[in-house]
Amino acid sequence: MNIIVCMKQVIDLEQIRIKPNSREPVIEGLPLLFGDFEKCALEEAVRIKEKHGGKVTALAVGSPKLKDTIKEALAIGADEAIILTAPLLQGSDAMGSARVIAKSIEKIGNYDLILMGDSSADEYSGEIPPRVAELLNLPQVGFVREIELLADSGQMPETKKLRVVRDLEDALEVIEVVMPAVIGVTSELNSPRLAPLSAILKASQKPLIEWEPNDVGITQNEVGTNASVVEVLSNLAPVYDRKGIIYEDVEEGVVEVVKALQQEGILSQ
Secondary structure, eight states: EEEEEEEEEOOGGGGGGEEETOEEEOTTOOOEEOHHHHHHHHHHHHHHHHHHOOOEEEEEEEOTTTHHHHHHHHHEEEEEEEEEEEEGTTTOHHHHHHOOOOHHHHHOOOOOOOEEEOOOTTOOOOOOHHHHHEEEEEEEOEEEEEEEEOOOOTSOOOEEEHHHHHHHHSEEEEEEEOOOOOOOOTTTTTOOOOOOOOHHHHTTTTTTTEOOGGGTTTTTTSHHHHHOOOOOOOOOOOOOOOOOOOOOHHHHHHHHHHHHHHTSSSSOO
16 A cells, blocks of 8 residues: 655744734744644554555655655654755645646656645645646545545455545535545544654654656746746735723623624624
8 A cells, every 4th residue: 555645834823923013924934844634644644554554655845944844754654755845836826736746646656545634724725635636637535534445355455445534514425435546634534643752763764855846747837936826915914903991890891892792793682
């Protein structure tokens, strides 16, 4: 069972601060890490490998800092990591990112399953899994919270199908999908492990391969800001109209707050 896990490097959202005068987010110098969805995808891949054997490859596209960030994936259980950090790839929209990922997966070859977060912590668009699946001409299922491997003629690990449970908010849907397939997972799938110190130390001994865009057949017309069809108009924080009213008496304050919320239509009369 050869599994490719697509990892996305994002800034630590909990450390973002807003400039009070301009309402612009301050993101320079913030630490980069992998999102919860990506960690769940990696954890599931490692669990499948531990149970049925195989190989887990972590694939990531991002900034040069990936050379350090990707070591976490190796420590958790990936057998090898492949990263693409060329400046040409920076500023790509969802389609550009999907092209890079799909062509990298084609170059890796010999895969049975592709796991990735259903959405990323920074943009939360949910576009990458279906776009990658379309480019690779593979079946795809999103919002997955459970994965079960189905045996082929009762012999494991020669598995040809998956049974997955996807979350539709008001219902759960059970789907059988033929492999290879692209699966977008949610954080309900599992609880990612913390890598022990011994695994962290051994991570640097595992293969870490860095590819350039031309290694996977990507041209400058397919990625980056020049190829992007998305224009960001604003990322300013919303304006908060703070009343600045302080009630020293608790009972009086509760009554006045309820009246104010009713006047603004937040609470019904």
